[in-house]
Amino acid sequence: MRVLLTFSGKHGDIIWSLAAARALSLSGSVEIDFGVMPAYTAVLPLIAMQPYIRLAFSIDGWHQLHDRFGAQPRIPPSVPAGYDETHHLTYESFPSDPLIFNAFKQLNLSMPQPPVPFLSSNGNGKDDPRMVTYAFNGNNRPSKMALIDQLR
DSSP states (O other), rough: EEEEEOOOHHHHHHHHHHHHHHHHHHHHSOEEEEEGGGGGGGGEEEHHHHHHHHHHEEOOOOOOOOOBBBBBBBSSSOSSSOOOOEESSSSSSSSSSHHHHHHHHHTOOOOSOOOOOOSSSSSSSSSSSSSOOOOOOOOOOHHHHHHHHHHH
16 A cells, blocks of 8 residues: 655654654555655655655645644645555644654554654664654643653
8 A cells, every 4th residue: 555644844843753654654565655845855865764664755836834833734735646545744733742642643543652763864774772862842841751751
């Protein structure tokens, strides 16, 4: 099955959504392509080297209007044909949960505990030593700290 996942931006939000993309890839015979706004193409090489992503690309004509809850509009004006399913992982409204939870919810998947590792810097999914880097804005600090506790 061919699946298109989209995430409008910003860079860190896009990266966090990859945990859900990886989980989807483990759910069966799925080929995953990943589309972003042209403003966030700098993250495409990192996405493309993930072993669970077939193709990473920017979607022409998808331009950011505001970023009050992820780069909006969350849905691109058009997507390429040929996909069995398309899922838009950007927040639908101002979030009450950290992004990683939202991405799993959008795909109707349960989040594994812990949901890491989901990011590879060498393309084979086996980076050593294991390291987690994170950064958050100051909003919803308790729920974000709960996520960090789950990652430990």
